[in-house]
Amino acid sequence: MASCDLAVIGAGPAGMAAATLAAEHGLDVVVYDENPAPGGQIYRAIETVSLARNSDLAFLGESYRAGAALARAFRASPARFMPGTTVWLVQKDRAIGILRDGKAAMVQANRIIIATGALERPVPVPGWTLPGVMTVGAAQGLLKSAAMAPSSPVVLAGKGPLLFQLAAQYVAAGVAIAAILETGARPIAALPHVWPAWRSGTIGKGLALLRAIRQGGVNIIRNVVALEAEGRGRLEAVAYRTVRGTGRIATPLLLLHEGVIANAQLTKAIPLAHEWNERQQCWQPMLDADGNSDVEGIAVAGDAGGIGGAEAAAHSGRLVALAALKALGKIGRIAHEALAETERTAWQRHLAARPFLDALYPPPDASAQLADGTLVCRCEEVTAGQIREAVSLGCAGPNQAKSFTRAGMGPCQGRMCGLTVAALIARETGQSMSEVGHYRIRPPIKPLTVGELAALE
Amino acid sequence: MSLFRRLHEDGPGDAMTVTITVDGVALQARAGESVAAAVLASSDPTSRAAPVGGAPRAPYCMMGVCFDCLMEIDGETNRQSCMVIVREGMMVKRMARPKAVTP
Numbered sequence: 001m002a003s004c005d006l007a008v009i010g011a012g013p014a015g016m017a018a019a020t021l022a023a024e025h026g027l028d029v030v031v032y033d034e035n036p037a038p039g040g041q042i043y044r045a046i047e048t049v050s051l052a053r054n055s056d057l058a059f060l061g062e063s064y065r066a067g068a069a070l071a072r073a074f075r076a077s078p079a080r081f082m083p084g085t086t087v088w089l090v091q092k093d094r095a096i097g098i099l100r101d102g103k104a105a106m107v108q109a110n111r112i113i114i115a116t117g118a119l120e121r122p123v124p125v126p127g128w129t130l131p132g133v134m135t136v137g138a139a140q141g142l143l144k145s146a147a148m149a150p151s152s153p154v155v156l157a158g159k160g161p162l163l164f165q166l167a168a169q170y171v172a173a174g175v176a177i178a179a180i181l182e183t184g185a186r187p188i189a190a191l192p193h194v195w196p197a198w199r200s201g202t203i204g205k206g207l208a209l210l211r212a213i214r215q216g217g218v219n220i221i222r223n224v225v226a227l228e229a230e231g232r233g234r235l236e237a238v239a240y241r242t243v244r245g246t247g248r249i250a251t252p253l254l255l256l257h258e259g260v261i262a263n264a265q266l267t268k269a270i271p272l273a274h275e276w277n278e279r280q281q282c283w284q285p286m287l288d289a290d291g292n293s294d295v296e297g298i299a300v301a302g303d304a305g306g307i308g309g310a311e312a313a314a315h316s317g318r319l320v321a322l323a324a325l326k327a328l329g330k331i332g333r334i335a336h337e338a339l340a341e342t343e344r345t346a347w348q349r350h351l352a353a354r355p356f357l358d359a360l361y362p363p364p365d366a367s368a369q370l371a372d373g374t375l376v377c378r379c380e381e382v383t384a385g386q387i388r389e390a391v392s393l394g395c396a397g398p399n400q401a402k403s404f405t406r407a408g409m410g411p412c413q414g415r416m417c418g419l420t421v422a423a424l425i426a427r428e429t430g431q432s433m434s435e436v437g438h439y440r441i442r443p444p445i446k447p448l449t450v451g452e453l454a455a456l457e
Numbered sequence: 458m459s460l461f462r463r464l465h466e467d468g469p470g471d472a473m474t475v476t477i478t479v480d481g482v483a484l485q486a487r488a489g490e491s492v493a494a495a496v497l498a499s500s501d502p503t504s505r506a507a508p509v510g511g512a513p514r515a516p517y518c519m520m521g522v523c524f525d526c527l528m529e530i531d532g533e534t535n536r537q538s539c540m541v542i543v544r545e546g547m548m549v550k551r552m553a554r555p556k557a558v559t560p
Binding site: 034035036041048053056119120129131132133134135137138139141142145146147148149150151152173175233234252253263378379380381410411412415416446447449 | 458459460461462463464465487489490491494497498502503507508509510512513514515516517518519520521522523524525527533535540542
């Protein structure tokens, strides 16, 4: 079996920063990522854009440009980058199952840093499975990786920094936006958290985005309380309700976004110990100050350990790498303390903006308004009503809901419905999300054919 | 009309140099694009029929999470088309609803 000192899973800001630092200090580092190039979602295609589509940086903006330096340092480091590689298994003894070029293999790592980032919180609304309904992140990925933009005026619905960033990028690129449907009101609860967010630069950036969107003449409809995607076979219109009344906008493309959550699929599958984050309404691994999990030698960096954003993720990655260097005897305790202090201070300055953002854009209650007919599990086409019915028949938790309804048994393995199903059960049974728990995630966390598996020695 | 368009006109370095076949129809794409991206820029953005109800689906998350972009690529079914980069001559098929199993 192949082996390495340190395996880093994910080449976004956290993974790149961790791998670069660890490799520069002499560790044998291997970095796995499913994508063809480093950057993760936030800096997707940063190398191609910097080299071949430099003019696109004008509309992609400053915060995206920041990824170029990270990617350059990562490429210049001795870390071995394995793009196009899927990690489908991580065992507690730090054996890793990978899939590359259609062949599965096992690798033994001395230590592992999981940097699998975030995913967008699923937004179940009536009609969200229609072609023409996608996520804001999906559309931003197309803009970064392929310079693709909506062909007709697009509707963005939801809230959060990513939504406003994409809107500002579209305005700068001259792409038409039919409307932004902003869900919820910007609550007063955010006010006590203004100062740390201001100090971290987050508020300044946010205001600049909102100014750019307003100057672009975009129609922003606020206080939206309900949404519905309408159409037969394709999206034709978005119907919405605000506190004042109702409206309908004809469009072939609706982009949804309600913030991001830690991508806990791999950490749950190992499984590491997790806790429910009430503020961000998602599960995240329980970590110490150095990012160490409850399993010896396995640490988590960046958004996979709790949402902090791209800048926080790079500092978190270095902090976790320093802990690995100390544990493997590559740096002494005193050197570690000095280097870690700098990273920790910078990390915490960026993290300090989160309470403000979390309070300003609170996650929607995934269970309150869901109509019985709305699909919650996209793969197996299970509705909110079927989950409620299962609960009324005595289904006690998400894992039972699977056997009652097949929700969570499709190819996405519960990534898209897990939180919604749990929230519905919590509401129907009067339990908390911690009490209800989550699907038991099992490897392989990505589908693997028998033929691919057959390559294992 | 397509859901997405390419912002840059065809020029040197931006040419539609890759030809793939989707359900027997030739589709031009640029090097480096994913199969799902090329499909979203075509006149039919759908990737598959939903396995239970048969309703059309299109790529949703574009980051390998939702599995709604599953397509048959070069004879292999259930590939995440958002994670596969176009290659000259690639044969892509939209996936139909699986046939019902009769006992």
